[in-house]
Amino acid sequence: MDGQPRIGVVGATGAVGRVTLELLRERGHERVRAFASARSAGATLDGLEVEEATPEALSAGDLDVCLFSVGTAASRELVPHAVEGGALVVDKSSAYRLADGVPLVVPEVNGAAARDHAGVVANPNCSSIPLSLVLAPLRDAAGLRRARVATYQSVSGAGSQAMERLRAEPSDGHDLRMDWTFDGVEFDEEEKIRLETRKILGEPGLPISASCVRVPVLVGHAEAVWVETEEPVSPEDAERILGAAPGIELEPFPSPGKAAGGDHALVGRIRRDPADPSALALFLACDNLRKGAALNAIQIVELLLGERDRAAA
């Protein structure tokens, strides 16, 4: 590859896409193109002209990397064209996350799995990422028997239109909204957390129960987590283990406000579960648009391109 990679941000006008452009600019990337639907084609975004994400444009062979943050249906349609054009694709929708042969990657947890891609690496759900960051070091230290999680998810997790609705209808800001994107008896979001976290950790049988709500917060997801380990872990040891783990920053009282704009999952309130002496309870908060989406995807690319550059040197 000659100099900087040529990066296409597909879904650039969306909540995740805009943060992706911002992070790429902060990291000094200059060969970036913005793609979205025909609705946005021709608009200017961050000094870039938005191009329509057509199969022809994506398969033309002039992109090294494509960072997709469009809906699942659009990803299913468009990702294969970008792969055909030779781009490394990181897809943030749920289209490929559980597919055989597609790595689902949180670099700090299972970065090595990213190497086994056939053109596409999937980026996990914004709640699965911080949960995996917390469970992986506890698993390494003491084994995992079971995890339970209750999420408090911000509206930006449901995209830019949901953010506009919260801004426009502050009266909605006084209630929980579970009907915006969640669906099913067990919400699809709750199933995603279980299945994705198992895949990321490589623990296919791990019992994980989730209960998700959408809260009237713009950015930043929070999670209350209860973990049963195989070997006993004291809260002090858990704090030491998590404090040394990559991607995590200890914070006595994590909140979406403290996490928003940052790159780490904030973890705190680490304590013995009073109902179960073999279990720990903790609370975390994480910026769902950054580490929960855009940043994690960029880190996957940096990992793979860094390895390729080192191999070529």
Ligand SMILES: NC(=O)c1ccc[n+]([C@@H]2O[C@H](COP(=O)([O-])OP(=O)(O)OC[C@H]3O[C@@H](n4cnc5c(N)ncnc54)[C@H](OP(=O)(O)O)[C@@H]3O)[C@@H](O)[C@H]2O)c1
């Ligand atoms: N928000 C989060 O915290 C988060 C976290 C992890 C993963 N994700 C996933 O990331 C994806 C995007 O989420 P978001 O929150 O950024 O949604 P969003 O704000 O609604 O943005 C959607 C983007 O997709 C584009 N798009 C829609 N249909 C398209 C098509 N047929 N062809 C090309 N572009 C199309 C839109 O372009 P127009 O503006 O032209 O319509 C827009 O840029 C979703 O799959 C979501 O599940 C989101």
